Amino acid sequence: MEWRKYAEQMAVLARHLLAQDSLQATLDEIAASAVKLIEGCDAAGILAVRKGRAVTLAACGDMVYESDRLQGELDEGPCFDLARHKDGERVYRIEDLNQPQPAWERFAAEARKLGIGSMTGVLLYTDEDDFGALNLYARRPGAMGKDIETAGWLLASHAAVALDSARTIDQLEHAMESRHSIGEAMGILMERHQLSEDDAFDVLRRISQQHNIKLRDVAQRVRTGRTDPA
Structure with missing residues (x-):
């Protein structure tokens, strides 16, 4: 990861997100930007849990909708658990879905059928609110290395501030x-x-x-x- 270049891209992204004209446009742009800017990311989405149900707030890539639907039906999965704050985690990373996933056995088996090789997720939150989880998907196992946690966290931090602003404007x-x-x-x-x-x-x-x-x-x-x- 070229961190200087990525930092410059984050600065541009922050201004771009704040320029969106609605909350939904901001959500959609966050997902699209994750695919565009994070190396190895083939699809991205934002998942929230409302009254125990998985809700896809934004998606860039068909596998996002299928993954969210699957986790909601199975009541398990890394994105689902992250969005509902299970275990208090704020980030997860699955480097290779072909490896055993004891916490999400059923989901992992079905996710492989969707062509998902690796995944990473980061909570979207500010000091006062959270907006769900930003989830990154790769078709290739091993695409989600350690650097992607930092890259995702940086993007999620900018995104959460923009979402907070967009929500205020929408209100x-x-x-x-x-x-x-x-x-x-x-x-x-x-x-x-x-x-x-x-x-x-x-x-x-x-x-x-x-x-x-x-x-x-x-x-x-x-x-x-x-x-x-x-």
Whole structure:
């Protein structure tokens, strides 16, 4: 590994990730960048565990989806265990899947059928949050040497910061969209039923509470004509 060149690539990647326009775009770019920048990596994905289920957040390469699906069905596997913090590990490396894997015997047997020869995974996390595991796949056994742990960790560190920023931006944009939607719905009610601004908001809030529907969803229904409080 040429570390100076890799460090320069990481600096470029950090700026590129922060320039993405959505959380999903950031996730997708992280997976694609791992394949592009990490030597020996043929596919990459980001796996999260939600309510005990394996969820593929991003994938670059078909074997990622198959591996994630397999681990979810078997309830075992290195990516699955890493993403759900089993044993408190933050990184794993399987240099050769042809060698015995006592912790994941069933997964290893099926993974070989998918053409996976070696794997490495790194948690994506900041001091306050975690976003799942970045998993790197190689078809060739022995492709995941010791250096790949450091390379993956460096990429994952930059990626976690970018994800934290992207999530904040997404939340702000979503909040702005919600306010805009609610404002439009209030305007419709005010014009249609001759209501004041406060009364129009009270109508939306009452429907939200009575039917246990989020306020922005009530507003969307009013805007599309699917709900008329009158």
